[in-house]
Amino acid sequence: MYQFSSGFELLELTKKYNIPISEVVINYEHEMTGDSKDTLIEKMASNLDVMKKSVERGLKEDVKSVGGFIGGDAKRLYDKIINNFTISGETVSKAVASAVAVSEVNAAMGKIVAAPTAGSSGVIPGALITIARKFGKSDDELIKSLFTSSGVGIIIAKNATLSGAEGGCQAEVGSASAMAAAALVELMGGSPEEALNASSFAIMNLLGLVCDPVAGLVEVPCVTRNAIGAANALICADLALSGMRSIIPFDDVVSAMDSVGKAMPCALKETAEGGLAKTATGIKLKMNMRE
Amino acid sequence: MDLREYSVFDIMGPVMIGPSSSHTAGAARLAKIARQIAGDDVKEVQFILYDSFANTYKGHGTDKALVAGIIGIDPDDERLSHSFELAKEQNISFSFVKSDKDASHPNTVRMVIKNKSGDVIEVLGSSIGGGNVVLKEINGMSVEFTGEYETLITKHIDKPGIIAMVTKVLSEHMINIAFMRVYRQLKGDMAIMVIESDQTIPEDVRIRIEHIDGIEKAIVVDSINKA
Incomplete structure (x- = not known):
């Protein structure tokens, strides 16, 4: 039996069978759906394929969003990376540019994988594809790490929420960042405990983040929040891999996210009734949109 | 939780x-x-x-x-x-x-x-x-279904026996009903039946159901998971 509902149970399973998180999650899905492991790997491979294409497209094309607030910034940042002009260095900047790329493709009605949502779809591909490339990891390893991400996402979905309308942006970009951080740790050979430490840090750092989309669109500030989600995943994975432990265990961090989300006023949960959406400029942009 | x-x-x-x-x-x-x-x-x-x-x-x-x-x-x-x-x-x-x-x-x-x-x-x-x-x-008739399942929708006269005949056809084809609801506005008037199934409902089965006396129309909506 590979069913789990909490980080604690997930870690127990990795210990019991002496396998990484990704293996537990593949077995969980196999048990639940009856699909063979090869079928599941294949399904995830096609998700990875969509992720890679969305990164490529966003980095190369000058995409324009439907709402017209964003677009082309991933390409501009990528040009700076090529010319060695970024402050945060090649690795972080590439992860950020790739996350922005997917986010822009999403806003331009392109094809993406909701991971876990469309609004946060840049974080996981941005962080994972960049780091896999840097360290020469194979697609097989990358696909496995996406199962690790999903395992973390399942726990958050069960004990809190992945929806901005229910929990604010912390539930979308915060969760995506936690999912990416755990996957990065496993990809780099860290232990399951280290993976969940990384996820804990990722959520802690974005705890309380509100969802306040300007004019109600998945554009501003979603794109730059995808950037911070990816960079945050890299930082948290490094902290965990160097042995830093989260004194608040992962399950408690998730429950904190749940209670913070519930305490958050509705105006700050995707309704575009607060935050950046309700600034003087935000209101003006919304009025222009409705014309 | x-x-x-x-x-x-x-x-x-x-x-x-x-x-x-x-x-x-x-x-x-x-x-x-x-x-x-x-x-x-x-x-x-x-x-x-x-x-x-x-x-x-x-x-x-x-x-x-x-x-x-x-x-x-x-x-x-x-x-x-x-x-x-x-x-x-x-x-x-x-x-x-x-x-x-x-x-x-x-x-x-x-x-x-x-x-x-x-x-x-x-x-x-x-x-x-x-x-x-x-x-x-x-x-104008209230219904409720999600498209998660293969869905059969019939428009039929609200009279005894119709539902039994529809489920008989489905059972003969080994099609399992996951959920089923019947809606009507007035007794004896037109009614709508919504059946959500785990299996695909083939065209020949749909036609058999449409030919049942009292059924005006039978439609199959593909499960969105099939796409």
Whole structure:
């Protein structure tokens, strides 16, 4: 039996069978759906394929969003990376540019994988594809790490929420960042405990983040929040891999996210009734949109 | 705690055309179901948008997604963003109306579809998040189904025996009923039956059901998971 509902149970399973998180999650899905492991790997491979294409497209094309607030910034940042002009260095900047790329493709009605949502779809591909490339990891390893991400996402979905309308942006970009951080740790050979430490840090750092989309669109500030989600995943994975432990265990961090989300006023949960959406400029942009 | 069992691919997925699972993917899904209810031969459609759909439809591409669904395009198909041109090529005309009336859910659309035989079919549905949808009305009659399952919809006379005959045909073909509901406005008048099934309902089975005395029409809406 590979069913789990909490980080604690997930870690127990990795210990019991002496396998990484990704293996537990593949077995969980196999048990639940009856699909063979090869079928599941294949399904995830096609998700990875969509992720890679969305990164490529966003980095190369000058995409324009439907709402017209964003677009082309991933390409501009990528040009700076090529010319060695970024402050945060090649690795972080590439992860950020790739996350922005997917986010822009999403806003331009392109094809993406909701991971876990469309609004946060840049974080996981941005962080994972960049780091896999840097360290020469194979697609097989990358696909496995996406199962690790999903395992973390399942726990958050069960004990809190992945929806901005229910929990604010912390539930979308915060969760995506936690999912990416755990996957990065496993990809780099860290232990399951280290993976969940990384996820804990990722959520802690974005705890309380509100969802306040300007004019109600998945554009501003979603794109730059995808950037911070990816960079945050890299930082948290490094902290965990160097042995830093989260004194608040992962399950408690998730429950904190749940209670913070519930305490958050509705105006700050995707309704575009607060935050950046309700600034003087935000209101003006919304009025222009409705014309 | 949420007791739902999540699949890995609920979390890492779906693959979709952006920007919004509720305003884009869900909208396309609703319209595709409406197309099937209208008998796949749409000639003209008017989309009446409510609440959040009315306020943000342009920036979310909800309009393109709805037209895409009406011409049979899935939420993960890249042709979705060119749906207006594709509809025009197929001589399907479409229009959008913003309603200021309240709806039961902020992301709601009423689709008034005229098919090639001149029949008018009205379908109301809501996009409830994550690309999931609920169909709420067919031709003014309240219904409730999600499109997650293969769905058989019959329009029939409200009289004894019809339901038994339909379930008999299904059982003969080893088709398992997951959920079933019957709706009617007046006793002895027209009624609607919605049957959600775990299996595919083949065309010959649909025809057999449509030939049952008292059944005016039987439609099968494909499970959205089949696409």
